[in-house]
Structures are given as structure tokens and as C-alpha cells.
Amino acid sequence: MSGTMTLIVLVLAVLTALQLIRIFELSSKARKRAEYEISDKDNNNQGWLMLIFGIGLMLAFFWMLANWGKLMLPKSASEHGNDIDNLFKISMYVIIAMFLVVQPILFYFAWKYRGASNRKATYYEHNNRLEFVWTIVPAIILAVLIIYGMTTWSKTMNPNNEQQPMVIELYAQQFKWTARYAGADNKLGFANVRLIKDANVLGVDTLDALAADDKVATEIHLPVGRPVLFKFRSQDVIHSAYMPHFRA
Numbered sequence: 031m032s033g034t035m036t037l038i039v040l041v042l043a044v045l046t047a048l049q050l051i052r053i054f055e056l057s058s059k060a061r062k063r064a065e066y067e068i069s070d071k072d073n074n075n076q077g078w079l080m081l082i083f084g085i086g087l088m089l090a091f092f093w094m095l096a097n098w099g100k101l102m103l104p105k106s107a108s109e110h111g112n113d114i115d116n117l118f119k120i121s122m123y124v125i126i127a128m129f130l131v132v133q134p135i136l137f138y139f140a141w142k143y144r145g146a147s148n149r150k151a152t153y154y155e156h157n158n159r160l161e162f163v164w165t166i167v168p169a170i171i172l173a174v175l176i177i178y179g180m181t182t183w184s185k186t187m188n189p190n191n192e193q194q195p196m197v198i199e200l201y202a203q204q205f206k207w208t209a210r211y212a213g214a215d216n217k218l219g220f221a222n223v224r225l226i227k228d229a230n231v232l233g234v235d236t237l238d239a240l241a242a243d244d245k246v247a248t249e250i251h252l253p254v255g256r257p258v259l260f261k262f263r264s265q266d267v268i269h270s271a272y273m274p275h276f277r278a
Contacts (some may be wrong), residue, residue: 068145070145070146070147073144073145073146074144076144077140077141077142077144078141080137080140080141080144081137081138081140081141083137084133084134084136084137084138084140084141085137087133087137088130088133088134091129103115103118103274103277104274104275105275106275106276106277107275107276108275108276108277108278109189110185110186110189110277111275111276111277113182113185113186114182114186114277115277116182117178117179117182120175120178121175124171124175189257193256193257194216195256195257195258195259196211196212196216196252196253196256196257196258196259197211197212197216197217197218197258197259197261198210198211198212198250198258198259198260198261199212199218199221199260199261199262199263200250200260200261200262200263200271201232201262201263201264201265202262202263202264202265202266202269202271203264203265203266204266204267207248207269207271208231208232208246208247208248209246209247209248209249209250210232210234210244210245210246210247211244211245211246211247212243212244213242213243213244213245214243215240215243217240218240218241218244218261219234219235219238219239219240219241219242219244220234220235220238220240220241221233221234221235221241221263222235223263223265226265232246233265260278
């Protein structure tokens, strides 16, 4: 039933579009003007519409920023999360600054220099100084962001911590996550999906001595101040272990 309704809606939409095109053609003939001819009134209307749309866009941006800006990221619960937050904030500051400069100019120019029969566009083919500025400045900003990003990534992935990390394996199944903690030796026993049988739902090799002290849980509990090394396995499809509070 839903497929039939969708088909009917699509057919009606196409017929409506065809009728609108026909109306446009008839109105052009009534005005004794070709369809491709654009009048000053058309240009004036489009220019004002662009300006109004641009103002609405900027107002909507500030409104959304005021209402939902604070919901971008939850409070960081990990040490490297603060570094990632700083990288994110700096990147967003640069993007928003450019947005606030470029977009108003774009819509203003579309209105200010809208087409008119008594005005001709100026052909401005080359300006070395202008091209130098809009090439070098973005290149410098991009280089700084890339270097800062690589530094943050290296600091996150290669922490200078003498304490041995706790090893936890997260095993993904459809609609289910299982955590396997390494025991006192901080080493996980061998596991493979081919070893899954009966109660051995994780496929752990029961003959492996390292698996004897592994602990299985359905929840993750992390000690404060200790690094953790997560290992991931999946039984069926690709799963995403998203931990927003840890920026991981």
C-alpha cells in the first residue's frame, strides 16, 4: 500500500512540475517575451530574495548556536579528551569566523550587483596580490591545524605513561556487547569465533592458560587515573563502539 501511495505522489509531482512549466511558457507568450529573456524586475526580485534568504540564514545560525551550541559535546571524562576538545574548538572557531565573513558578503553582493539593463559587469581577469593573499593565508591556517591535529593524535595514541594499561576486550554481537577483562597477568587468553560452542559464547580457548583468570562482564567499569587498552572483536557484522564522553 505504501509503495502504491509513493508512486502516486511521484506521478502527481511530475505532472505538477509539467503544468508549472506550461504556465511559465504561456505567461511568457502573453507578455510577448521569450522564456530565456530576463527582465530587470526578475533580477530585482531574485536579488532581494537572495538578501532576505541570507539574513534568514544568519539569524537561524545564531539561533541554533544559542539553543544547541552547548550540546555539541558532553563533558570530557578522559585525559586526552581535553586535547581533542581544544582541537575541535579551534577548528570550529576558524570555520565559523570564515563563515561569518564570507556568507554575508556573498548574499550582499548577489543583491548589490544584481543584473540591470543599464549596467555592465566589469571584466577583471587578474590580480597577483589578491591571489597571493587568498592562497598563502588559507595555506598557513591549514598547515597550523594539520600540525596541531597530528600532535594531538600522536599524544592520544602514544601516551607517555609508565603505568601498564588495563586490558579489556569488547566483543560485539547483534544488540549486545560483552566485556572480557584480563586477569592478574593483564593478558587475555586466545579467542576465535570458530571456538564458539554452547556456553562458550565468546569463543575463548579453554585450553589456553592465559584465559583462566579472564573475567567476563556485561558492563564496563574503569578505574580512575589508570590507562585502559581496549581490544575489539565482532561475531557477525561491523559494530561501532562509540564512547563520546571519552572522545573515543
